[in-house]
Amino acid sequence: MSEESLAPSSPSDSPSEVVASAEIGADPVTSMPLDLSAFHQYHRTEYVQYAERQLGCRSDAEEAVDQLFEQLARTWAEVLRKENVAAYVWQALKHRVIDLARARNRRPRLCEAQVFDTVGVVAAEDPIAAVENALAVRQALRALSERQRDVAHLRYFEGYSTAETASLLGISPAGVRSIERYALRHLRRLLDPEHEGETP
Incomplete structure (x- = not known):
């Protein structure tokens, strides 16, 4: 998926239309803008697989990836201004995995x-x-x-x-x-x- 395909292409995709997942009770998937939802569908499986290899636990891996996309939903308009969106998200994923491993008193598989x-x-x-x-x-x-x-x-x-x-x-x-x-x-x-x- 190219970075260009992630950029807002119509008024309905603009930041003003985004419902932040930080809202109480918001579903992080349904509250995503359309382009982030597409990014989520395209990458979530491989992100969870990577996180599970590092954390050794499927539920922890899913938690780390879900937290990642909740963060992205709150800051997506800013993320889209990055030179390489996928590369930025990869770095954010690594940090999430490391943070969760430390919270569980474990070390990721560096x-x-x-x-x-x-x-x-x-x-x-x-x-x-x-x-x-x-x-x-x-x-x-x-x-x-x-x-x-x-x-x-x-x-x-x-x-x-x-x-x-x-x-x-x-x-x-x-x-x-x-x-x-x-x-x-x-x-x-x-x-x-x-x-x-x-x-x-």
């Missing part, structure tokens, strides 16, 4: 933490070397830009396809492939400096 696969470390022939390698990868991931970490997380730790990653992040599949390529090149340079000059 890619830096997922590097430490306990089963894999214990089963390794040399657990100490495995931990050292995991520490090196974790430090290298922290050196990436946030967008590069997002792509690495979704593609390599969550198993999302290029198309699914593009939809979540609000960028094109070609953009995902480009970011992925530069992220991998940067990781190789950090983890294997002896081969820094080699092309990937």
Whole structure:
């Protein structure tokens, strides 16, 4: 869904016609403007799936996503002025998931933490070397830009396809492939400096 398709296209879609979901007793879905309702229908399933992977609980995932769209319904006119609406909502979703995880005294499945696969470390022939390698990868991931970490997380730790990653992040599949390529090149340079000059 392009950003242009989300912009108000008629007077009935203007901010003055929006009924804020912050009203007491308002249904967050029925009180959405039409373009946000379309955005909700298009993205809610994948947002809930992502949140459930991070939180480990379906009901918590649905709560986080519902809270996200309640927030969007209150501020949608402002959100539409963002350069990339889907990318902005993705960031808001991540923050909602992190906030809810903290409220439940849990930690979301951040890619830096997922590097430490306990089963894999214990089963390794040399657990100490495995931990050292995991520490090196974790430090290298922290050196990436946030967008590069997002792509690495979704593609390599969550198993999302290029198309699914593009939809979540609000960028094109070609953009995902480009970011992925530069992220991998940067990781190789950090983890294997002896081969820094080699092309990937």
